[in-house]
Amino acid sequence: MDVTMLLHGFYISASPENLLACTVGVLIGTVVGILPGIGPTGAIALLLPLSFGMDVTTSLIMLAGIYYGSMYGGSITSILLNVPGEGGAVVTCIDGYAMAKKGRAGAALAIAAIGSFIAGTLGVLGLTFFAPLIANFALAFGPPEYFAIGFLGLIILTNLTGASALKSSLMVAVGVMLGAIGMDSLTGISRFTFSVSELQRGVDFTIVAMGLFGIGEVLHTIAQSHGKAILQPVRFWDLYPNKQEWRRSVAPIFRGGAIGFLVGLIPGPAAVISTFVSYMVEKHRSKYPDEFGKGAIEGVAGPESANNAAVSSTMIPLLSLGLPFTPVSAILLSGFMIHGVIPGPTLITQQPDLFWGLIASMYIGNVLLLLINLPLVGIFASLLQIPINVLMPVVLIITLTGAYAINNSFFDLFLLVLFGVLGFFMKRCGYEPAPLAIGLILGPTLETGLVQGLIIGSGNISSLFTRPISGVMLLCAMMVIIFQLAKWLTKWNDNRKLANTQYISHKN
Amino acid sequence: MSPKIVRLLGTCFLSLTIVLAGCGSTPDKPVVIQEQYPTKPITIIVPFTAGGGSDMLARAMERSATKYLGQPLVVVNKPGGAAMVGWNELASTKPDGYTIGITNVSLILQPLYGPTNYHYPTALDPIAQVASLPIIMAVKSEQSWQNIDDLIKYAKQSPGTIKYGHPGLGTAAHVAAEMFAKTAGITIEQVPFRGASEALTAFLGGHIQLLFVTPAEIKEYLKSGKVRVLAIAEEQRLNDPDLKHIPTFKEQGIDVIFSIWQGVGAPKNLPEDVKKKLAEGFSGIVNDPTFQKSVADLGLKVEYLGPQESAVKWVAENSRLTKIIKETGIGETIASQKN
Numbered sequence: 001m002d003v004t005m006l007l008h009g010f011y012i013s014a015s016p017e018n019l020l021a022c023t024v025g026v027l028i029g030t031v032v033g034i035l036p037g038i039g040p041t042g043a044i045a046l047l048l049p050l051s052f053g054m055d056v057t058t059s060l061i062m063l064a065g066i067y068y069g070s071m072y073g074g075s076i077t078s079i080l081l082n083v084p085g086e087g088g089a090v091v092t093c094i095d096g097y098a099m100a101k102k103g104r105a106g107a108a109l110a111i112a113a114i115g116s117f118i119a120g121t122l123g124v125l126g127l128t129f130f131a132p133l134i135a136n137f138a139l140a141f142g143p144p145e146y147f148a149i150g151f152l153g154l155i156i157l158t159n160l161t162g163a164s165a166l167k168s169s170l171m172v173a174v175g176v177m178l179g180a181i182g183m184d185s186l187t188g189i190s191r192f193t194f195s196v197s198e199l200q201r202g203v204d205f206t207i208v209a210m211g212l213f214g215i216g217e218v219l220h221t222i223a224q225s226h227g228k229a230i231l232q233p234v235r236f237w238d239l240y241p242n243k244q245e246w247r248r249s250v251a252p253i254f255r256g257g258a259i260g261f262l263v264g265l266i267p268g269p270a271a272v273i274s275t276f277v278s279y280m281v282e283k284h285r286s287k288y289p290d291e292f293g294k295g296a297i298e299g300v301a302g303p304e305s306a307n308n309a310a311v312s313s314t315m316i317p318l319l320s321l322g323l324p325f326t327p328v329s330a331i332l333l334s335g336f337m338i339h340g341v342i343p344g345p346t347l348i349t350q351q352p353d354l355f356w357g358l359i360a361s362m363y364i365g366n367v368l369l370l371l372i373n374l375p376l377v378g379i380f381a382s383l384l385q386i387p388i389n390v391l392m393p394v395v396l397i398i399t400l401t402g403a404y405a406i407n408n409s410f411f412d413l414f415l416l417v418l419f420g421v422l423g424f425f426m427k428r429c430g431y432e433p434a435p436l437a438i439g440l441i442l443g444p445t446l447e448t449g450l451v452q453g454l455i456i457g458s459g460n461i462s463s464l465f466t467r468p469i470s471g472v473m474l475l476c477a478m479m480v481i482i483f484q485l486a487k488w489l490t491k492w493n494d495n496r497k498l499a500n501t502q503y504i505s506h507k508n
Numbered sequence: 509m510s511p512k513i514v515r516l517l518g519t520c521f522l523s524l525t526i527v528l529a530g531c532g533s534t535p536d537k538p539v540v541i542q543e544q545y546p547t548k549p550i551t552i553i554v555p556f557t558a559g560g561g562s563d564m565l566a567r568a569m570e571r572s573a574t575k576y577l578g579q580p581l582v583v584v585n586k587p588g589g590a591a592m593v594g595w596n597e598l599a600s601t602k603p604d605g606y607t608i609g610i611t612n613v614s615l616i617l618q619p620l621y622g623p624t625n626y627h628y629p630t631a632l633d634p635i636a637q638v639a640s641l642p643i644i645m646a647v648k649s650e651q652s653w654q655n656i657d658d659l660i661k662y663a664k665q666s667p668g669t670i671k672y673g674h675p676g677l678g679t680a681a682h683v684a685a686e687m688f689a690k691t692a693g694i695t696i697e698q699v700p701f702r703g704a705s706e707a708l709t710a711f712l713g714g715h716i717q718l719l720f721v722t723p724a725e726i727k728e729y730l731k732s733g734k735v736r737v738l739a740i741a742e743e744q745r746l747n748d749p750d751l752k753h754i755p756t757f758k759e760q761g762i763d764v765i766f767s768i769w770q771g772v773g774a775p776k777n778l779p780e781d782v783k784k785k786l787a788e789g790f791s792g793i794v795n796d797p798t799f800q801k802s803v804a805d806l807g808l809k810v811e812y813l814g815p816q817e818s819a820v821k822w823v824a825e826n827s828r829l830t831k832i833i834k835e836t837g838i839g840e841t842i843a844s845q846k847n
Contacts, residue, residue: 041557045563045585048567049567049570049571052571052802139709139712139713139714140713141713142710142713142714142715143699143710143715144715185676185677185700185702186677186700186702187677187700197592197593197596197625198593200592200593201587201593267706267709317709321712322725322728323705323708323709323712324705325705325709327557330557330705333705334563334564337564337724337805338564338567338568338802338805339805340801340805342724342727342728343728344728344729344732345728345729345732345734346728346731346732347728407585407586407587408584408585408586409586448702451700452699452700452701452710455671455697455698455699456671456699456715456716458668458669458697
């Protein structure tokens with residue numbers, strides 16, 4: 001069955017040109033992940049012409065390598081500089097950068113690489129054995145289900161960083177409002193574009209993330225009056241994780257892998273959402289919840305594993321059904337089509353060499369990435385030794401260039417700086433940027449799902465609850481709300497009683 | 509005066525001189541055409557995201573560009589606003605032949621829905637029409653409707669229960685669907701999606717019953733029998749062996765003909781020589797066998813029209829579509845939502 005075909009796939013992917021393509025692909029992917037702004041979509045689009053002359057298997061091995069390679073590289077700038085290399089690395093900024101400031105950058109980088117490897121490999125295993133099953137499961141999710149996911153996600157993930165629930169909720173609301181900017185493709189109405197034609201396509205998530213996290217942090221560092229010459233000195237043996245960090249990371253890696261694999265089936269920014277969910281789960285399950293936000297290793301291990309597993313599960317609808325759920329898989333689909341191959345249910349039977357060769361190359365690619373990334377941890381961590389007055393301008397330039405590379409638009413640079421300034425002031429006032437990112441991502445999913453779902457249900461809102469999958473999810477969301485309300489009411493009641501007894505005792 | 513002040517003043521004067529000299533401009537001379545146009549790479553603006561059909565078309569042309577145009581084509585993606593961001597940029601650049609763009613039927617449709625920055629059919633000049641995509645109407649094989657009459661009968665009995673998906677409000681597929689509904693006299697509800705893939709996903713999951721899309725996305729499912737195509741909006745049946753069996757709307761009694769044509773255009777007032785060179789170049793590219801094969805692989809049909817014929821077609825399409833949009837009421841629906 002599958003195992004013999006998989007071995008045949010290894011044989012194919014081990015041929016010299018396929019191995020070379022794999023290596024080139026993952027190298028480019030890592031670089032693309034490191035550079036903020038340009039993501040795997042842009043890189044694959046640029047390299048597609050290169051693949052014209054190649055055999056279809058070879059070119060797809062290379063292009064897929066760019067995709068999962070970028071998930072390895074994205075964490076590097078997140079951890080070192082608080083600049084998310086791309087969407088899936090945004091959550092890593094939170095605890096990864098905090099660890100770097102404590103001098104544990106090397107440990108964070110190493111755990112990120114290893115977690116990515118384990119989860120990536122597990123993801124490909126899942127892809128190998130469960131692809132058709134999961135693909136059909138993914139089809140059962142229609143617009144009402146996406147609405148339910150968006151709703152549930154917003155309810156659960158609001159208090160991600162746990163500071164003040166009110167502040168987080170405010171940020172989520174702002175994020176949802178930002179997500180509404182642009183020409184809505186469902187109704188054709190331009191919302192909040194203030195007659196600026198560049199705003200018609202909306203506010204790009206990567207730009208907002210790079211601005212809030214990256215530029216905001218640069219400004220914050222500059223504004224610190226007691227500035228140190230370098231960020232944090234690092235001793236060599238601090239470069240790799242210590243035993244306690246290892247122990248704490250094992251479970252999050254596997255959990256993150258499972259979460260990433262499941263969440264990766266949602267259309268849209270699945271990798272990003274999976275990192276948020278993983279972070280939330282790790283925070284609740286950790287024995288050290290107070291460390292989250294100040295450098296908890298689980299906050300790096302979980303999300304980094306999740307985004308790699310999500311890559312594998314995004315490939316499932318693509319390969320089994322020919323359906324691209326994310327922009328990257330859309331351009332991979334074009335990569336297939338331009339070679340005359342249309343992925344779908346018949347791909348596995350009609351083109352077994354291509355299918356199994358590609359899957360086998362993903363295993364090999366993950367190993368290559370681990371071998372590339374681990375030794376470089378030392379070099380990357382020592383980048384922090386560069387004096388701040390050199391490092392910060394370089395970060396600025398790289399971020400600006402990367403932002404321009406996304407849409408070739410000067411307006412985006414203006415937005416980047418705007419969000420940078422916003423991020424700076426938010427940080428000063430104690431507002432976290434992560435909830436804003438969640439609102440920005442889940443808002444459009446929620447709205448699109450609601451509009452489409454209501455049309456499908458002929459305007460009947462109860463139709464959202466009667467469908468099995470969405471009904472269950474909405475019920476869970478309702479229960480969470482009720483539970484939180486009950487908790488708040490009891491606390492309010494207790495406080496009232498306490499105040500009364502204090503008053504009485506005062507009187508006496 | 510102290511040496512410091514002298515140095516400061518000297519620097520100021522020097523920089524002022526440089527700035528003033530640099531700002532000096534000569535009046536605009538008409539573009540002098542040397543026989544060597546093009547002398548540098550030509551930018552082609554694709555007003556869609558990377559990976560989409562139009563983007564792939566541009567990249568397929570890029571492959572053969574150097575051979576026929578003498579310079580490479582540089583693909584620049586400027587997505588957003590249903591292609592309007594890209595077309596706005598194209599309409600506002602200098603007509604010197606070094607910036608061109610991908611055009612398609614939407615540039616005629618969009619101005620009909622509401623005010624746009626430019627009136628694209630008159631602000632842009634076609635250089636060539638390159639390819640065209642047919643539009644099909646599909647249902648899942650499990651459905652009981654075997655042909656278009658079954659569908660119409662069912663729709664008349666229970667109006668509004670059938671939901672159809674399309675790649676976006678105001679897209680050609682949407683217009684074709686509304687044309688069908690009006691001509692057949694039935695009511696079907698439209699569910700808008702962002703792109704054909706989203707619509708296809710919902711369709712395969714059974715959340716919508718009808719799908720209006722181009723054949724490329726659905727070919728595999730057609731071949732494996734999971735999907736049944738009830739009609740195609742073309743004059744005649746296609747020659748493609750996989751699609752030959754699809755009856756046209758027309759032969760089943762519903763006169764709906766709508767194809768999505770794609771081409772290359774430039775801002776208006778291109779110098780004649782430049783336009784001629786570009787037209788020749790693209791004519792060569794389109795007839796190149798490698799290009800034709802790539803395009804066929806993408807599910808597009810090569811349909812070449814030169815600049816003059818394209819211009820005539822644009823005018824004809826404009827009047828035809830204006831009439832259709834008004835008749836089917838799409839224009840009002842979209843306009844009312846925009847206000």
